[in-house]
Amino acid sequence: MILEGTAYGRPRPTYDPLITEVGPGTPCGEYLRRYWHPVLASRNVTGRPRKIRLLGEDLIVFRDGDGRPGVLYPHCMHRGSSLFYGKVEADGIRCCYHGWKFDVEGHCLEQPCEPSGGLNRSWARQPWYPVHDHYGMVWAYMGPPEKMPSLPRFEHMEPLDDGEFYYVLDNSVQSHADHAGPEVVPYNWTAINENCLDPFHVQVLHSTFSDVHFLPEMAIMPTVEWEEIDVGVIYTSRRKLETGEELQKTLTWVAPNISVNPGPESGKGRKALSIFVPVDDTHTRAFVVRRAPAGFKDIFQGMGLESVKPWTTMTDEEHQDMPNDYEAQSTQGPGGIQLHSQQHLVRSDLGIALQRRVLKREIQKVAAGQDPMNISFDETSAPISTPSGVVKTPVGVGA
Ligand code: FES
Ligand SMILES: [Fe+2]
Structure with missing residues (x-):
């Protein structure tokens, strides 16, 4: 019998430092310091x-x-x-x-x-x-003083209507209150940044494998198209509902590290910004900010999470039974660093391939002395507008 494909003698895996290392003086670190x-x-x-x-x-x-x-x-x-x-x-x-x-x-x-x-x-x-202070968060600029851009602005975030405020989470919570992981997640920023352009994991990890983390409709396998646009990459996923309608979701990733997530509801006030900030090469803090009406308390209200055991108290077996983003993303490589040489991107990873391509191009632009995309030195320039949104339409009439 010929044994094939065993783990014996496999090449030593490596990572791509160009998009992974964020410290001062690294190409990616210098690129990120322009924002x-x-x-x-x-x-x-x-x-x-x-x-x-x-x-x-x-x-x-x-x-x-x-x-x-x-x-x-x-x-x-x-x-x-x-x-x-x-x-x-x-x-x-x-x-x-x-x-x-x-x-x-x-x-x-x-x-x-x-x-x-x-x-x-x-x-x-x-x-x-x-x-x-900006959009309910304190922002810092750590780059060359002569290159300091104006603060990033998004059309759907302003101006606040009467009574509205910026509802901000700065504890890396993406979906499940305190059931999704620690405040600073122990893995490289690319893992969580790429996750936002990976709509297929929503069907598996968040809908059918573990608990239902979002909407029940997400259990339907979508068709997905990705496209590079002027601010980054978008995807549009389509799901055929039992009602005969089509659920269409569009999400925009804005380089280098912001996802404009339409959220479960469509509408101007519900679009959120998720921002994935590298703490260092092996840690990341995620922010979520959205406009919220006066009195709004908790985005997790009504999601039936009250009975869910807090993440910090779960046993290994419970983590196995109920994995979430944290379990998937923290284990993509030792120390939280993805080992690119042993990954195999396929068709459903097109968004990730596009994101890596954009980031490498922009990192090289900065290394060559040019300005990267999505920065402006003009305070009066128009805020970024994105096509993110959710619509339900009769089949074939998608917006
Ligand atoms: S004032 Fe002396 S160490 Fe700070
Ligand atoms: Fe996820």
């Missing part, structure tokens, strides 16, 4: 300093007493103590060791142990990054 990225929901940036990690850099985020958010390099420029232990005041943060105080742009406001509070302190500057 603003959310750091935390605005409500979670307070007078209590927090440690965060973004694009492989450790930082401290806080909000001063006058309400300005700040992101500073953690080690005090004096002798290195962490500003995590600093105290926030009206106009800045004061280091715990010798009391140097810095504002949100790193200017040194006081050196209390120096004669007259450090009269010559104007040379002192704590490394900082530009920060803004």
Whole structure:
């Protein structure tokens, strides 16, 4: 008997660093540093300093007493103590060791142990990054100062109607309240970024294999078309319903890391932004933000999740019985890094192939000194408009 296809002697797998590595000085890291990225929901940036990690850099985020958010390099420029232990005041943060105080742009406001509070302190500057509150989140720009673009804007996100507010999740929750994984997921950003252009996993993982995570109709196998557009890649999935209607869903991925998800309901206010922010090469934080009417409390209300066991308390057997995005995406490679050399993309992965192609092209553009797509240096330019949406039509009349 000839044994074929055994695991013996297989080649050592490798990953593609071009789209995987996000640290300072890497091609992808420099590309991603040309965009603003959310750091935390605005409500979670307070007078209590927090440690965060973004694009492989450790930082401290806080909000001063006058309400300005700040992101500073953690080690005090004096002798290195962490500003995590600093105290926030009206106009800045004061280091715990010798009391140097810095504002949100790193200017040194006081050196209390120096004669007259450090009269010559104007040379002192704590490394900082530009920060803004925008769409209910605090965003930071970590790229070259002369290339700072305007904040990203989306047509469906503004302006807010009377009473509306931005409902923000900054804890990597995509579908299932606290049943979907930890706040920062331990895997590379590409895994979750690619997932948004993978509509077939919705039919399997989210509808028929595990629990029903979204709508029951998602259990119908769709037909799908993908297309590259000016802002990224879209897919349109079509499902034939028992009623004779066709359910058509269009989702837009906006380079480099935003999915405009139409959500289960169609309509302007329900479209969400999902933003997949690399923490470092092996960790990612996902944000979800949508416009919500006054009084809106929880997107998971009415989904029957009250009886679902919290993810953190599930046993291995329960994870096996009820896998979700976390179980699938965290295991695509050791340490959360996808091993591209041992993957086999097929027709249903066309969206992923397109996304990888766009990212590699844009990374190479930045490496060649050009500006990447989807940035604007003009505050007054039109917000990004996307075709994301859900429609139900009689068969063959799809919009
Ligand atoms: S180490 Fe921060 S003030 Fe001295
Ligand atoms: Fe998913």
